[in-house]
Amino acid sequence: MxxxxxxxxxxxxxxxxxxxxxxxxxxxxxxxxxxxxxxxxxxxxxxxxxxxxxxxxxxxxxxxxxxxxxxxxxxxxxxxxRMSRIFYNGKFFDYPLKAANALKNLGPIESMLVGLSYARAKVFPSRDEENFEQWVSNRFGHRLYSIFFKTYTEKVWGIPCTEISADWAAQRIKNLSLTEAVRNALFGSGKSRDGQVITTLIDSFHxxxxxxxxxxxxxxxxxxxxxxxxxxxxxxxxxxxxxxxxxxxxxxxxxxxxxxxxxxxxxxxxxxxxxxxxxxxxxxxxxxxxxxxLRYRDYLTVVLIVNREQMFPDNWIYIHSPEVMMGRIQNYKSWSPDMVPDPRKSSLGLEYFLWDKDDQWTWSDDRLIELGIQECERIKIIGRSEVEDGTVVRMRKAYPIYDxxxxxxxxxxxxxxxxxxxxxxxxxxxxxxxxxxxxxxxxxxxxxxxxxxxxxxxxxxxxxxxxxxxxxxxxxxxxxxxxxxxxxxxxxxxxxPSPDELIEAAFARLDPIALGTAVGTLTGLGLFMATAILLLQHGPRVGENLSLLSHYLLGYKASSWSGAFIGLVEAGIGGFILGYVIAWLHNIGLGRYVSMIRRRAVREEEKEILEKV
Ligand SMILES: Cc1cc2nc3c(=O)[nH]c(=O)nc-3n(C[C@H](O)[C@H](O)[C@H](O)COP(=O)(O)OP(=O)(O)OC[C@H]3O[C@@H](n4cnc5c(N)ncnc54)[C@H](O)[C@@H]3O)c2cc1C
CATH class of the missing domain: 3.50.50.60 (FAD/NAD(P)-binding domain)
Structure with a gap:
C-alpha cells in the first residue's frame, strides 16, 4: 500500500x-x-x-x-x-496499610485517636461528600486521612484536598476496578474476564x-x-x-x-x-x-548517587512527612539491579511535583540537588557525606489536569x-x-x-x-x-455492568408476596385435592391420616366436602405465611452476605488508593 x-x-x-x-x-x-x-x-x-x-x-x-x-x-x-512503604514521622509504614504495623508505628495514643476518629466517621459520616477530604475521611476517619492521604495528595496535585472534587476520587478509586474486585469476590476465580490471572499491583510488575x-x-x-x-x-x-x-x-x-x-x-x-x-x-x-x-502538572526529579550498597528493599517510598517537599523516593536498584553500573552504589530519585511557574522549577541544578540532600538529611534517609553526585531532570506536562x-x-x-x-x-x-x-x-x-x-x-x-x-x-x-x-x-x-448490577445478577432477591402466594396455592390446593380424592374413594377408613391435620387447622375434616374447602383456605393461608417468611429470611441473609462481599471488594480497592492519587 x-x-x-x-x-x-x-x-x-x-x-x-x-x-x-x-x-x-x-x-x-x-x-x-x-x-x-x-x-x-x-x-x-x-x-x-x-x-x-x-x-x-x-x-x-x-x-x-x-x-x-x-x-x-x-x-x-x-x-x-514490588515493595513500597510510606515514610511518616520517622517511621516506615507497610503499604498497603497493615493494622498491626500501623498500630506499632503510630503508638498507643495516636492509634487510639485514629480508632476514635474512624468510629466517629462511621457513626457520624459527613453528609456532604463534595471534596476529596470528605470522601476519604468518611471511609478512613479524618485522622488517618490527615496522616496518610492529605499531604501526599496535596504534594502531587498542588491544590488543597478540600478543593479536589469527590467525583475525582470516586472515579479514580472506586469505579475503575471495583467491578473487577466485586466479580472476583463473587466468583472468586482470581481471573479476569479474558481468563488472564490477575496479578495485583501489590505483588509484582514487569x-x-x-x-x-x-x-x-x-x-x-x-x-x-x-x-x-x-x-x-x-x-x-x-x-x-x-x-x-x-x-x-x-x-x-x-x-x-x-x-x-x-x-x-x-x-x-x-x-x-x-x-x-x-x-x-x-x-x-x-x-x-x-x-x-487545558492544564498540566509538571514534574522534576533530583537523582542522588549514594555511596551505599543497599538503601532499602522498596522500589519506592511515599514521603508523607509534611516538613519536606518531595513526594516520593525511587530506589532504582530495586527496580532492576542493572540500573546502577557499580553494585557498591545506589541511586535515589527524589520526586517533586511542581508547576513550571513555581520558583523551584527555575532553580539551578546545584541548588535543587542541595535541596534534595537537605530534605534527605531532615528525614534521616541518608547523610550528606554519603552523596557522591547528583543530577536533575525536569519533565513538563507530566500530568494532564482534570479540573x-x-x-x-x-x-x-x-x-x-x-x-x-x-x-x-x-x-x-x-x-x-x-x-x-x-x-x-x-x-x-x-x-x-x-x-x-x-x-x-x-x-x-x-x-x-x-x-x-x-x-x-x-x-x-x-x-x-x-x-x-x-x-x-x-x-x-x-x-x-456496574458493581451493583453484577451483584443483582448474581443474587436475585426473593419476592415475599410471590413466594407466599406460590407456597400458599400449592399447600391449599394440595390439601384440597388430597381430601377430595379420599372423599371420592369412599373407603371404610376415609382420611385416617389426613384427619390428624384437624389438630392444626380449625374446622378441617377429611371426611366432608366442607372440611375440604376449610382446608383449602387455611392451608393456603398457612402456606402463604411460610413462603413469605422464608423469602424474608432469605433476603435478610443475602443482604448481609452481599454487603460483606461489597465491603471486602471496597477494602481491596482502597488498599491501592495512593497509586490512584
Ligand atoms: C511520574 C509518572 C509516573 C508514571 N508511571 C507509570 C507507570 O508506572 N506505568 C505506566 O505504564 N505509565 C506510567 N506513567 C505514564 C506514562 O509515562 C505515559 O502513559 C506514557 O509515557 C504516555 O505516552 P505518550 O506517547 O502518549 O506520551 P509521551 O510519553 O508524553 O510522549 C510524547 C512524545 O512526543 C514528543 N513531542 C511532544 N511535542 C512534540 C512536537 N511538537 N513534535 C515532535 N514531538 C513532540 C515528546 O517529546 C515525547 O517524546 C507515568 C507518568 C508519570 C508522569
Missing part, C-alpha cells in the same frame, strides 16, 4: 503506532522533538546510572499490550517483586532490564530497521490543512531548519493544547480558548478536530487523559488500524466506566496474536 503516515512524538504511543502500521504494511515517519525517545517513559542515563521519570511499572489488563511488550523486548523484560526507555529504544530500532524512519530532534511546529484534511506537517530541527512532511494520514501524540495552536490556518477563537483551558472545566474544553476541541478527517489524537497528553503506557499504546494501535479501514474509537480507551477494550479483546488460540475486535460505530458498545 502506498499510504504514507506521519506520526508526531516518539513516546510509547507514537512508536507503537509506527510499529503497528509496519505490521499492517504501511510506511510511517515519526517526528520526535527531543533527542531521546520514550517521552515520559524514557530512561535517562547519567554517568551509567539509569533512572526514569518516576518509576514505570509495566502492567496491563489488555492481553494485546502484554504481548506487544514481550514481542518488542524479549528476555530483557523482567518480572520484579520492568525492562535497563528501564522503560529500553522498550522504546528497541521499538524505535525495529521501526527503523523495517524501512520506516523515526527522526529525533524535529519538532512538529505547524500543521498545514485545507478542505478538512491535513496536507503536511512543518517540522523544525534543532538547528532551526524547517522541513515539510507530507502524508495521507497523521497521528498526533503531542499535547493536544499545542496541537490546536499548531494548526495553520488556526481554528476559531473559541477552540483556541478551550485548548488554552472542573477540562471536559467541556476537551469537548470543544474534539468537535473541531472531528472536522479534519485524516488526523487522529493518541496517547496521554495527545488525548489529555490520565493514560498509563498501556492505554497510550492501545489508542495508537486503534489509530493505525483505522487507517487500513477498521473502525475503532480511539477515544473509547480508558474511559471512566471501565477498561472498555478489555471486553472487546478476544482470547487467542495458541500462538495467535490478539487483536481488538472491531467497533462498528452505529452499534452501541456492550454496556459494562
Amino acid at each position: 502506498s499510504k504514507q503516515v506521519v506520526i508526531i512524538g516518539a513516546g510509547p504511543a507514537g512508536l507503537t503506532g509506527a510499529y503497528e502500521l509496519n505490521k499492517l504494511g504501511l510506511r510511517s515517519t515519526v517526528l520526535e522533538a527531543d533527542d531521546v525517545v520514550g517521552g515520559i517513559s524514557r530512561t535517562v542515563n547519567y554517568r551509567g546510572y539509569r533512572f526514569d521519570i518516576g518509576g514505570h511499572r509495566f502492567f496491563s489488563k489488555v492481553p494485546l499490550i502484554n504481548e506487544l511488550w514481550r514481542e518488542i523486548l524479549g528476555e530483557d523484560f523482567l518480572d520484579r517483586p 520492568y525492562p532490564r535497563f528501564g522503560p526507555g529500553q522498550m522504546w529504544e528497541r521499538c524505535e530500532k525495529l521501526v527503523n530497521e523495517s524501512g520506516n524512519q523515526c527522526v529525533r530532534g524535529v519538532q512538529a511546529d505547524r500543521i498545514r490543512h485545507r478542505n478538512g484534511r491535513v496536507e503536511y506537517v512543518v517540522g523544525r530541527s534543532t538547528n532551526g531548519e524547517q522541513i515539510e512532511f507530507a502524508g495521507d494520514h497523521f497521528i498526533s501524540s503531542m499535547p493536544i493544547r499545542e496541537l490546536i495552536h499548531a494548526f495553520d490556518p488556526p481554528p476559531p477563537d473559541e477552540v483556541l480558548r478551550a485548548a488554552d483551558g 472542573q472545566h477540562y471536559q467541556e474544553n476537551l469537548a470543544v476541541v474534539r468537535r473541531w478536530l472531528d472536522t479534519i478527517v485524516n488526523i487522529q489524537c493518541v496517547g496521554r497528553n495527545g488525548q489529555h487523559r490520565y493514560n498509563n503506557q498501556d492505554h497510550s499504546m492501545l489508542t495508537a494501535v486503534f489509530a493505525a488500524r483505522n487507517i487500513v479501514g477498521e473502525r475503532h474509537d480511539v477515544w473509547s480507551v480508558n474511559v471512566e466506566k471501565e477498561y472498555h477494550e478489555e471486553a472487546k479483546v478476544a482470547t487467542p488460540a495458541a500462538g495467535e496474536r490478539l487483536v481488538p475486535a472491531r467497533i462498528i460505530r452505529p452499534e452501541p458498545a456492550a454496556p459494562v
